[in-house]
Amino acid sequence: MTGDLDTETYKSQGKHYKKGIEAIHKQLAAIGKTPEELARVLYEQKVTAVAELCDDEFEEHILEYPHKIAGLYLHGLNHNEINFSTAAMDRVSEFGKTWGFREVEYTSYATYDELMDFIKSVDQVGTYNGRELEGFVVRCKRKMADLSTWDDYFFKYKYDQPYALYRQLREATLKFYPKDYTRPLADIRSMYPKFRKITFAYLQFAGEYFQKYPERREEFEANIGVIKLRKLFVEDLLADQPTGIKPHQMEANEKIAAKFDRLISTTETVYCVVTMAAPGCGKTTTCMTLANMCADWEHVQNDDFTSGQNVTDKVLELLGSKKLVFFDRMNYRENYRKEFFTKIFLKQDGYIMPNVGIKFIGVNFLNYESPQSKYKLLEERVFARGDNHQSIAAKSSPTAARSVLLDTLKKYQPPKLKEDEEDLALLPRVVEGLRLDRSDSELSLLINLDVEGEDSSLKNARIIYDELTRAYPDLRVKDFSEDEWQSAFAAAKSYQPKTRKRVSAPSRTAIYYGIDVDHDSVVAHLDRVLADNATWLAIKQNGRVQPEFHVTLAHMQAVRNNKAKYQSTWQDLGRLFSKNVYRKSAAPGTRVPVPIYTDMRLEKIVVFEKTLVALKVAVPSLYRMKEDGAKVGHEAAPITNSYLHITVGTVDQSIAPKMSNVHLAALYEKGEVCDGHHQLLNNAADVFSWDHDMEKQQGFIYFD
Incomplete structure (x- = not known):
C-alpha cells in the first residue's frame, strides 16, 4: 500500500484495498512522512509491515472501535522469507511509533503457566484495561522437527464471552x-x-x-x-x-x-429432507419407500418439473399441509443447496404460516473420502435400469450417461465441518447442522449414508427413519413390520416415471477447452506447504478457494484477439474434443466432460502476496483410453494460454481468477524463475517447486 497505483488492475480493487491506501496515506501525512519513505525503509529492512484497519466509521465487526481509537494497528514486522519469521514486539512497537501506527498492547511472560494464569484472570473479569475483547494472540517459539531449531509461532486464545x-x-x-x-x-x-x-x-x-x-x-x-x-x-x-x-x-x-x-x-415444526447424491445412488427409491409408509410424508421429484414449473413452490405448498417433504434432487454442489435454501426463504411467507418453522435435514448418500471410487458400482446400476429414468437414458445415450455420472462424482461437494472442527476424512452417521460450514449450516441435521450392498436403498430408508425419529420424536409414526417395509420398497422399485425431460436447446458455442483437476489432493498439499502463509490462510478464511480446479488450454477470447495466430489451434481443439458431438445437447453455462485425458505435471506453487495462489502446470499430451485402460492416440496439446496454470483462489471477490494470467506473465516475463521470493513491479511472489504428476485428468468443453 506504499507505492503508486500503476495499473488499471489495482485501481479497480475493492473498498478494503482503497480504504487501506487512504488510511496509510493519511497517517503518514499527519506525521510529515511519505509513502515512498516508508516503502524505502521496509525494502531496506526486508520486512513487511502487517497492520489491521479498525474503524467503525468504515466497517464494524463485533467489538467497538470508535473514532478516537480508530486507525491502523501494527501487529508485526514479518521478514520477507519463505519460512515464517517475525520481529520481536519491542521492535514492532518502536517502528509503529516512528511511523504513526496505532500501538497494539502487549505483555510478556516467561512460562506457559504464567501466561495461562493471566489469560484466566482476564476471563474472570470479562474485560482488559476496561475494554471487552475477543481474546489474545500469543507469540511464542515452536521447536521444529530437528529438535534444535526454534521458529516463530503464533496462536490465538479466544474467550467464549461476550x-x-x-x-x-x-x-x-x-x-x-x-x-x-x-x-x-x-x-x-x-x-x-x-x-x-x-x-x-x-x-x-x-x-x-x-x-x-x-x-x-x-x-x-x-x-x-x-x-x-x-x-x-x-x-x-x-x-x-x-x-x-x-x-x-x-x-x-x-x-x-x-x-x-x-x-x-x-410454534409448529415441519421438515424438509434435502438429498445429496449422484445417479445410481438410489435416492428416489429410498425417498419413495419412506413416503409410501408414512401418510404425512410427501415426495417431490425434481425431474417431474419441466421448464416453466418451479419445484420450490411445490415443496412449499406441501410443507403447508404435510409434516415432512423429501426434496429429491441430486444437490451435489454446495451452491445448489444454497440456492434452494434462499428460494425457500424468499417464498415461504406465501405458503407457510408465521408460527411454522422449517427444519432442513440433509441426507448425503456418498459419505466416502473419494466419491469417484464408487463410479463402477453406480455405472452398473445406471445401465441396469436403462432408459427407465426421467433425465438419463443410459440405453439410448450411453456416452452421455457416463459423462453425467463421471462429472457429478468429480464435482461432488458433500457438506463439510467448519474449520475450527476436527478434520475428519469421513463424517459420522449423524452431524448437527451447526457444525457444518457455509450454507450447509442451514441444515438442522445431516445423515450420512453409503450405497454399497444389495438393496442399499431399503437399508438407507430404515436408517433415515430411525435417525429422523430419534432426533425428532414427533415424526415417529410407529414401529413398522418387515412386511410393511418390503411392501413399500417393492412399490418404490416398480415406479415408472411419467415425465421425461427432453433438451431441445439450440447448438451452443464453445467458450473454452480445459482439463478438470482433482481438488482435494491439491488443497491437502497446499495446506502442508503453505501452513503459515498469510495469503493462503486469508484465501481459506474468506472462503475463496475455488470449488473446483481446472486448467484452461484455450479460450475463445484469445482467438478473437489474434485470429491469425490461434484460429487453427482452436479448430484443432474442436476436432480433438469432438465439439460438434456435444454442442447440441449441452445446456448453456455448463462444462461438458469429454473422453480426453492427460497426465498433468504440477510444476510450481506461486503465491502472489495478498492477491492469489496459482499452480504452474505442464500438459505434455492428450490421449483417449480404451476399455482395458490402455492409453491411445497421444497428441500434443493445442493451447492458446502462454502459461498453463490452475487458479487455486483469490483473497477476495474484487480479484478475478483470470488475473492469474496477468500476474504469471509479470513473473515469467524474462523466463523461468527459481524458488524463493521475487519482487515484482506491483506485487511480490513466493515460488515453491512441486513437480507432482497427476494421471488421467479429464478434459471438458465449456459451452455458452
Missing part, C-alpha cells in the same frame, strides 16, 4: 433479516443451542428496529450499525437489572424465558 454471544447476534441478524426477505422467528427453534433465548429476544428487538428504520437493514449487511443495534438491545435488556449483570448472563431471565416459551408453545 464475543461468542455478540458474534451470534450479528450472524443471526444476517440470517433472519437479509435485505431481500425476512425469515420467521419460528425457525430459531432449530438453531443456536447456546443463548437461544437471548438471541430470540434480540431478533424480536431487531425486527422492530428495522421496521422503524428500514434503511438500516441494508446498512447492516454492509457492516454498518452492527454495534449500535447491539448496544440499543443490551440497554433495553439490562434496563431493569442490577448493576454488574452481563448480557450473556440473561439467558435464564424470567421475562426472556417467558417470551421464548410462548414462541415454543405456539
